[in-house]
Amino acid sequence: MSDDAPTSFHSYMRLLRTFAAAGALAFTGLFAAPAEAHGRLGAAEGRCRLYIGPDVMNFTGYLPEASKNEFCEDIPATGPIIMVLDAEQQELRDMKIEIRIVKDVGGPEKENENLEAATVAYRPPKLYPTGTVNFEHTFKEGGYFVGIVTVTGDHGEQWVSRFPFSVDRTFMRDLPIYLTLGLGVVAAFLIYLVHRGRNPPPQIATAAAAFKTPPLPPMDGPDPDADPSRETVEEEAAETDGEKAEERDETDRYSTAAE
Secondary structure, three states: OOOOHHHHHHHHHHHHHHHHHHHHHHHHHHOOOHHHHOOOEEEEOOEEEEEEOOEEEEEEEEOOOOOOOEEOOOEOOOEEEEEEEEEOOHHHHOOEEEEEEEEOOOOHHHHHHOHHHHEEEEEEEEEOOOOEEEEEEEEOOOEEEEEEEEEEOOOOOEEEEEEEEEEOOHHHHHHHHHHHHHHHHHHHHHHHHHHHHHOOOHHHHHHHHHOOOOOOOOOOOOOOOOOHHHHHHHHHHHHHHHHHHHHHHHHHHHHHHHO
16 A cells, blocks of 8 residues: 555545535434524424414414325425414413515515515404414415514514425425435445545455466477577587597597507
8 A cells, every 4th residue: 555545544534524524414404493494483392383582373384285284384385375373372462463475585685675576475463362363375386485473562562583485395495405415425435435445355355365377388489588699609619529529539549550
């Protein structure tokens, strides 16, 4: 392994932790508190509640024409809806309640620039001695909206609760969260593959070390590395030595005969 392997490994681990943290935050966003996810409307203590000032109103939404006819936050389909608000505290029953639904145009400042144009449905301030408010409306098309509940008392006190919601856009609202989770999973898998390639399991490493390339078969014919000129010189030297030996033998025979 190269010298920079530890540094690369730690870099991958830091990247993995970053993606894991982003995925955890996105996952947490799916279950965010009511005040964070949908303004001051959300599920709490097993019920759907709207927090307004120091008080609480129980919220129930109905879709008369849908198979799943009850909702808490986002409305899953277009068509007629019924919103029912029940005040838990007595003081809310002594205050006027106003309900307005506007298109989500980017915040209260833009809404107030042309409130009438942004308004989709409106119920003027009214006392509800029983504490129950029934609000009906028909959404002909989907989109993003904001519900505004304003409570006004006889002594000038006023509380406002805003809750954004969508109609027929439930999947699109959560799509960024799903994409973040998906990217985090893909990144973690890629980092795992890179780390696995740099540090293979012991079984694979042992098998790779045990495997040896078989030797090449011997080649027929003369050795290509042999020097032919050297062989010729050696042959000529051998022939010269032989001739000299024969001459010595012949001289010895003549010498013996003369004696």
